[in-house]
Amino acid sequence: MPRSATDRRRRRFPATFLIVLAMALAALGTPAFATSPAVRTTTAADASLPCDIYAAGGTPCVTAHSTTRALFAAYNGPLYQIQRSSDRAYRDVGVLAAGGYADAASQVSFCAGTSCTITKIYDQTSRHNDLPISWGGYWKGPGPNGSDVGADAMALPVTAAGHQVFGVKVTPGVGYRLDHASGVATGAQPEGIYMVTSSNYTNQWCCFDYGSGENSHTDTGNATMNAIYWGNACWFGGCTGSGPWVEADLENGMFHTNTGSNKDPNNPGVHHPFVSAWLKNNGTTNFTLKYGNGASGGLTTTFSGPLPNGYSPMKVDSSVLLGTGGDNSPSGQGEFFEGAMTTGYPSDATENAVQASITAAGYGTGGGGGGTPGPLRAVGAGKCLEVPGGSTTPGTQTQIRDCTGAANQTWSQSTAHELTVSVGGSRLCLDASGQGTSPGTKVITWSCNGQSNQQWTLNADGTVTGAPSGLCLDVTGAATANGTPVQLWTCNGQSNQRWTLD
Known part of the structure; x- marks a missing residue:
């Protein structure tokens, strides 16, 4: 009926x-x-x-x-x-x-x-x-x-x-x-x-x-x-x-x-x-x-x-x-x-x-949820961008570590230019902390909100740049050790600013 x-x-x-x-x-x-x-x-x-x-x-x-x-x-x-x-x-x-x-x-x-x-x-x-x-x-x-x-x-x-x-x-x-x-x-x-x-x-x-x-x-x-x-x-x-x-x-x-x-x-x-x-x-x-x-x-x-x-x-x-x-x-x-x-x-x-x-x-496959997911590899260090410990806490600073294929190292690029990760049932976005636009700004994870500090461009030369700042995703100090934090820095062509999303 x-x-x-x-x-x-x-x-x-x-x-x-x-x-x-x-x-x-x-x-x-x-x-x-x-x-x-x-x-x-x-x-x-x-x-x-x-x-x-x-x-x-x-x-x-x-x-x-x-x-x-x-x-x-x-x-x-x-x-x-x-x-x-x-x-x-x-x-x-x-x-x-x-x-x-x-x-x-x-x-x-x-x-x-x-x-x-x-x-x-x-x-x-x-x-x-x-x-x-x-x-x-x-x-x-x-x-x-x-x-x-x-x-x-x-x-x-x-x-x-x-x-x-x-x-x-x-x-x-x-x-x-x-x-x-x-x-x-x-x-x-x-x-x-x-x-x-x-x-x-x-x-x-x-x-x-x-x-x-x-x-x-x-x-x-x-x-x-x-x-x-x-x-x-x-x-x-x-x-x-x-x-x-x-x-x-x-x-x-x-x-x-x-x-x-x-x-x-x-x-x-x-x-x-x-x-x-x-x-x-x-x-x-x-x-x-x-x-x-x-x-x-x-x-x-x-x-x-x-x-x-x-x-x-x-x-x-x-x-x-x-x-x-x-x-x-x-x-x-x-x-x-x-x-x-x-x-x-x-x-x-x-x-x-x-x-x-x-x-x-x-x-x-983009916008709110992601294209085909995979690791975001730091070329210079040969390691992967990760959310430390799979933390679901907004504001956690990202870092590099040996690639494991785990969920906290698995990223998707959306048509909205977000880089997203799903950890512990939460979908988080890569985020320039505090909407910062100066060199040294921490790159963290945060709840996806559509703001420009969560928009990233994957460039043909391997750099990843933040939309409002134009700065490059950078492995701090060009270090290669596990746990090295990631930040925004002036683009300089060095290998610690080159990435591949597999």
Whole structure:
């Protein structure tokens, strides 16, 4: 039943003419949005979000899961739930405004000085198909009584339209699942699925999935699953390239095609920081696989044809899963930002319009959370910039030390020109102390605040300069000993002012 007007958790408006316009433009190959993703804002008046588009196409969403943004223009409820380890308290992370992006700042403050786990991913539809941590299955997870575990809430910081948000980093053993979900396709009923993931973190094992699985959490035979698999698996052997690829987990096999393997020389693998992955299955005669760059462009169809032998008609069960296989195979890994499942077999025009909505969301690896993280190495000393002892105390002066690969030596550069580090569940920025602009100013860590003394330029000559001062990041006294502090100093071309961000 629809929620009342006072239920802020799940509200949506009927689809409007804007959705139809977006679909028509996408079908013509015309971008549905002219506004730059970096400045685009989403409000309840914007009816071009994925599940509004699916509804307008006659294939409504029956699940809508995301930790980054609303998937309905009118949605104004929680996106996901987190629990912090220090006191076991819970918090729901919602959106900044109806139809908008996640309020990640509430997570950052809630988790400061401790660690947090994603314990539930809310369904934005009125069906309440929320995903809790899976209780396990035939393959046992690493949690209590063989259950799976939740993802580290701070492990996947990214941006969407310049807003800091967090994805779900599925490491082996992480899994979410709801059995007997409401309204999802079962048996041979048609179904569409998409998710936004990444090429940055994959493996060849079973199974980083999103879609339909068995309520029993055991393998109940061919055709009892219909889920997107994303990874490097070549289940049937003889694949072209090394992946990762979009595949269909139909149980007892991840299928690139109806015969199993990928023989397409034009499909050796998909490599984008953000990838949209697509599967639709009419239950009897056809399944289709597609992918897209989650930041720009349209969709590529890698297969559309008959179901594999022995898989028609489908016998899909009503469990919804994320991160594991149908029998709880827990060894896959991947990243998840958003996804939805539909009733019916979505049209190409509908999927093209949803892809336009994804690219308009403005996913990026900078701004609030970081690009690909790595060590910031001091060339002259051959050592790494670190936060001493992994301190979460704002004002801690940074120093150099032998490179260990630890979190307190792992930095990310954002599109906002910040250099960020995540320690003890806290995200901190490299900061010129006291907004100083004179030689000798201490370089510290501080809570990220967007001010210019937290903006840095990585120059082609290896220097790192502060935005307001133009001074160079400098290892004090050109020393090479562990514990040498770092400061700002007049740029002089010496090796103690040269850095590499690996």
